[in-house]
Amino acid sequence: MNGKVVAVAGATGVVGRQMLLTLEARNFPVSKIKMLASARLKGRTLPFKGEEIPVEVLGEDSFEGVDIALFSAGGSTSTTYAPAAARAGAVVVDNSSAWRMDPEVPLVVPEVNPEAIKRHKGIIANPNCSTIQMVVVLKPIHDAARIKRVVVSTYQAVSGAGSAAINELREQTRALLDEQPYPPKVFPHQIAFNCIPQIPQSGAFGDNGYTSEEMKMVNETKKIMGDASIAVTATTVRVPVIIGHSESVNIETAKKLTAAEARALLAAAPGVIVEDDLDHQRYPLAVNAAGKYDTFVGRIREDISHPSALDLWIVSDNLLKGAALNAVQIAEHLL
Template identity: 65%
Template sequence: KNPRVAVVGATGAVGREMLKVLEQRNFPASEVVPFSSIRSAGTKVPYKDDELIVRELKEDSFEGFDIALFSAGGSTSEKFAPLAVKAGCVVIDNSNAWRMDPKVPLVVPEVNPDDLDWHPGIIANPNCSTIQLVVALKPIHDEAKIKRIVVSTYQAVSGTGQKAINELETQVTRLFNGKEIVSDVYPHQIAFNCLPQIDIFLENGYTKEEMKMVNETKKIMGDDSIKLTATTVRVPVFYCHSESVNIETVEKLTVRDCRNILASAPGVTVIDYPEKGQYPMAIDCAGEDDVFVGRIREDETIENGINMWVVSDNIRKGAALNTVQIAETLIARNLVRVA
């Protein structure tokens, strides 16, 4: 029997994409039911040739479901994921709530699918900027062992949710018409600007987003020895995060080695033709499934160093697609029932 699937946060930017990905991949669900807060309950969301009526999420909502895909923020996950597990669901959670819990696996199917074996009913989907980074770096780590990573991100507003997409759209339109703007979602104007702050500042001077990249990368790669330092920046782009990535490896890799390793890696597409001026760009990668890598070149200041540019659709591979791929892997490995 095919699983019954609940989509929690179905009216949000990621939730809507989850429905689209389930449809596009022909996910074997007996039924898909969208949930939201009371604000959007009763509205409709498109699914296949139909529209589904969104239901209000309540404590007893999960009876009779097998899989629950959550993307409704950390506090909703904290409260409702344990209730879903009690009702017999496996939860795949897109929020920050469970990611660093040692009992909860943090999974990117191309990188650490075996961690699904020990799931306690909840599986965490990593942060969007971390997912695309580890998809590109795992095959290189396997080949040459990465010692240190320096990453700077250029992150799209869709990662903050639908209200941030609206804020950028409104600011751009109003500024062009000489009107005043307000910033509700971000601490400063996002239109025609770069904000070197994503999420809140921590005591060490880094932002929470930067430390998520540090901690999640180690957990997913299963290697605490990897050193990572990050600067995360919000840019006025709607879809796709771009990342400038510098790595130092134990073994020497040439540019050619890197291109070959990445070209045969699952979920990666290499676009690296400097002579033709071709490289991955946000506008081309939006709506795509893969992680795109280009601008691969040797770091000439150290013995074994590589620079590259990594782009992926943060709402797809960074969120909705990775979540659905986890669900597909659970089904393939017969792990949908709670242990």
């Protein structure tokens, strides 16, 4: 297969670095790689396949000759530069939320709606991290029993807020253990030894009391699943975990599914690993999911308060399936 010219916008960020590692690990056919970031630290290099590649400053003219542009440099950067990349002939896979709800832009999780990819007009959106891991599990259940309503609460890792947030959790934890003060900078409150029910940390609450992360889970789920009738409510919470988002999900279905039926459906679903052995205290854990490509599901049980609903615990690496891996999978479909 001919190699592609691939640009990674935001290559120096936590997601960008995982994109580079994922392209390498999956042997994506790259003939040339362009690393793009801000002018913040000029002269940097980043390793790719054993070579040190200089990081270039992202600009309108960065995409000449580029086939695939993976964007992970924030919403305003994508709003400005993704159309320029598409005009230059690249197909953009964008990790930010800038284009996700644009009706002209496919929002894709390859295990759920790969057919949407071919409708692209130069930009394809990668969904929100918490939504991706939830829909890979919802899809087989919806196909078998039609989902009516989803109630989700998330336990989201700090890496979802970028490298500065990881540093804050590490440094604040160390400071507090040493009984030193560490005022929050990235988060609105102390994140070490705490849970914060506000994602994104800088975002305002909507008139309905929901955060934008919660509304992403509501709206993106309907768009990816291609079914606006699925009712979704979400509470998104930041927890002091570095990598791996966990979710408690209650799913009401039109047709009753037993826990055993749900387990069998999920065991056969692409990208999903059932980890559900209560006798041996086995269930998905963020520390085990970190670094893995799959989405893990366990604690699968019938909701005792409802005639036709299930409770599940879903865990995945937010930087991989929640971001870099999903984007690279989309790029693989483009090949």
